[in-house]
Amino acid sequence: MAQGRDEDRHRQPGAAGNRRGKRHPEDRRERGRQGARRPRNRPGEPRPVAGRPDGQGARDLRPAQGAARRADYRRQERRPRGGKGPLSRRRHRRGGSGGCRHPRRRHPESGGRRESRPFHGPVLRRPQGRHALRRPQAERQVTLAVSQKTVLVIGGPTASGKSGLALSVAQKKNGVIINADSMQLYDALPVLTAQPSSADKAAAPHRLYAHFPPEAVCSSAKWRDLALAEIEAALAKGSLPIVVGGTGFYLKTLIQGLSPIPDVPHELRGKIAAVQREMGNPAFHAALAKRDPKMAAKLHPFNTQRLVRAWEVLEATGKSLADWQELPRETPPAHLKFVTVTLLPPRAQLYLQCDERFGLMMKAGALEEAREFMTRVQASWPLAKALGYPELASHIAGKLSLTDAIKLAQAATRHYAKRQVTWFRHQLKSDLVLAKTDAAAVTDIL
CATH class of the missing domain: 3.40.50.300 (P-loop containing nucleotide triphosphate hydrolases)
Known part of the structure; x- marks a missing residue:
């Protein structure tokens, strides 16, 4: 009987009742009498190929892609209904339309017990209790404060x-x-x-x-x-x-x-401004390039205010303004x-x-x-x-x-x-x- 069903199932594509890969009616009747579906081929197992009367299958050349997609889907952290709250895996592990890709079904010979397909991925633990679907209290308080x-x-x-x-x-x-x-x-x-x-x-x-x-x-x-x-x-x-x-x-x-740049004394600022007026912008920029080439390369020769600022910071701190600017910024208050x-x-x-x-x-x-x-x-x-x-x-x-x-x-x-x-x-x-x-x-x- 099994050999006959295999031959019927794998008849030529042009044969009647088997177009576009449809199963043979005899096969469907026999499957109904048994009360269970034929399990799908696992990745890597031989699968039947239309046109092979001997019933021999061909090696699935795409097992890794399908398996990887299913494993990634199982590992995804799912949010509860509504898009709010912490990431939860409750609906992923639950059967039916709650997020499981292959819904569980009742086996007719198991006395009503639920049976599911084998799960090949890691066992995921879901949050427990009433806090599983809520955001942490600290996060809610920060949002309200902002x-x-x-x-x-x-x-x-x-x-x-x-x-x-x-x-x-x-x-x-x-x-x-x-x-x-x-x-x-x-x-x-x-x-x-x-x-x-x-x-x-x-x-x-x-x-x-x-x-x-x-x-x-x-x-x-x-x-x-x-x-x-x-x-x-x-x-x-x-x-x-x-x-x-x-x-x-x-x-x-x-x-x-x-950036945390120290203050420059007012007297030093006035002194450097006087030097700039005496030298002129091109000469002042050239003098700054000799002392601080890193900052001078960033400044236009006729940007007087920034030239004076770069010189006064270098004179007051002994450190280039460019180095000060690379330090982490003092950000505004988070609230x-x-x-x-x-x-x-x-x-x-x-x-x-x-x-x-x-x-x-x-x-x-x-x-x-x-x-x-x-x-x-x-x-x-x-x-x-x-x-x-x-x-x-x-x-x-x-x-x-x-x-x-x-x-x-x-x-x-x-x-x-x-x-x-x-x-x-x-x-x-x-x-x-x-x-x-x-x-x-x-x-x-x-």
Whole structure:
């Protein structure tokens, strides 16, 4: 009987009742009488081949692939229904449609007992008890803490409308505005540096504006410490911290962290700045290349600020700034979640806003402000580089007419805005990019 069934099963493909590998009816009837299916060939065992009347099988040439796929599937850690909770193997070991590739079935001659195919993979232990389908409590607490510690960061070029956007969001979300503009940190030139007016300060709390005297020097590390302190103070009161400014390196330092570079004494910084002015940029860059070729190779010869910074760090610490930058960064606190918004108007609109804002500054007394500041300013002060001040100072000194000074100041503002746009597009990852001020769109992502 068995030989007859083998011959029927392996009849020619063109024979009736056996097209496309269908089993012979006699074979199906006999299998029903026995009450069990014929087990599949295991990988590596001979399998019957159509067209062989002798019933001899051919060696399976693909056993490793199928076995590997089945073993990998069995080893996969399965998540419970819904996609939440820890990895669990409960459904993998359970029969039926719960994840087992070959569902278990009842054997008709076993008295109703369940029987399953042999399992050739490792025995997997599943989590026990009610904690098998839940995330660890510590993970849930961290997730909740992060969602409660949101910090809004608004960046963009000068004259783009950042301050107005921050004020609108602060009024809607009970926010505290924290300054991230390197020029607005100083208690001088409030008109030329576009510091918030008295009405704006009355509408919402403002922090770190006019914080330092004009002769002070504020590094990015010092500003970061001040900003983090103000953020924690705002969160303690239940307010939303809104960090706004156009100094991109400040924002990047706050979000991504900073290498632990020691502070440089103010006297040494002034001395090196004087040497740079005396030597000029090309000669100063060449001198730095002899002392610190690794850092000099990274800097443009006319990037005055970074050249002076590299020299002063080398002089103060005896170590290259490039070596300091390779150290692990001091990352921000883990409980803070930064939501970044970048305001990038179209270039034509941005340039128009730059020109119009400087005209408004002139009507608000920028010339008289610059005249007063000239009586006490020193060339080494950072505020001496504020947009518009060098041109107005040249006019006050009789070197330029007022019309030419205004045109040059507006051109300098546009050029600076262009550089800022390039930086924000490539250096700061944003959650939302706006072409115009839209407080509703910002509040939607908080």
